[in-house]
């Protein structure tokens with residue numbers, strides 16, 4: 001790994017766990033329009049942008065199709081509920097394993113960035129007191145194409161002043177591993193994505209990163 005100078009981390013499912021908050025917020029929105037939604041569908045939304053997530057959820061909607069404006073209103077409503085739930089997050093929502101590993105990687109000279117499709121990424125990082133652990137943040141506010149498009153990671157690399165080949169990506173979603181590979185980066189999986197054969201390195205726990213990045 002001696003060519004790697006920067007590591008880009010997905011947020012949801014890697015640094016913090018917001019899946020359940022996404023679920024609760026989408027569920028409330030789906031119930032309000034009588035649309036079936038469950039945790040299995042929610043799992044398909046990892047790494048997927050807000051509007052693309054809504055389209056996946058609406059595949060189960062049997063009523064008259066919504067206009068673009070109505071869809072935007074539904075996504076807005078979900079996000080208001082989601083943001084309210086995020087306010088409950090505290091620094092205790094980040095494990096010691098994650099916090100100490102990030103600090104050690106920085107100490108070893110690696111540049112660190114977040115690479116998340118979420119437009120709420122900075123808000124979440126502030127809530128859990130992780131915002132100062134990174135040299136750059138690339139998120140849903142600076143991209144037009146979400147994962148599996150590599151844009152969010154390519155921007156992350158450029159914010160760090162590095163070439164994609166000098167960067168590794170840590171991801172829990174298949175779409176994120178695809179994005180890393182499409183961007184010509186080393187793809188490291190954790191959680192669900194470890195069962196994806198496209199990932200280059202599989203982590204059992206976050207601090208295993210220290211075994212690869214000396």
Ligand code: G6P
Pocket residue numbers: 012022045046047048049050053079116117118119120121140
């Ligand atoms: C992350 C999550 C997705 C979410 C997306 C957009 O990638 O894994 O589940 O849909 O961010 O999040 P946002 O906070 O902008 O709605």
Ligand code: MG
Pocket residue numbers: 010011012013014046047171172173176
């Ligand atoms: Mg994720």
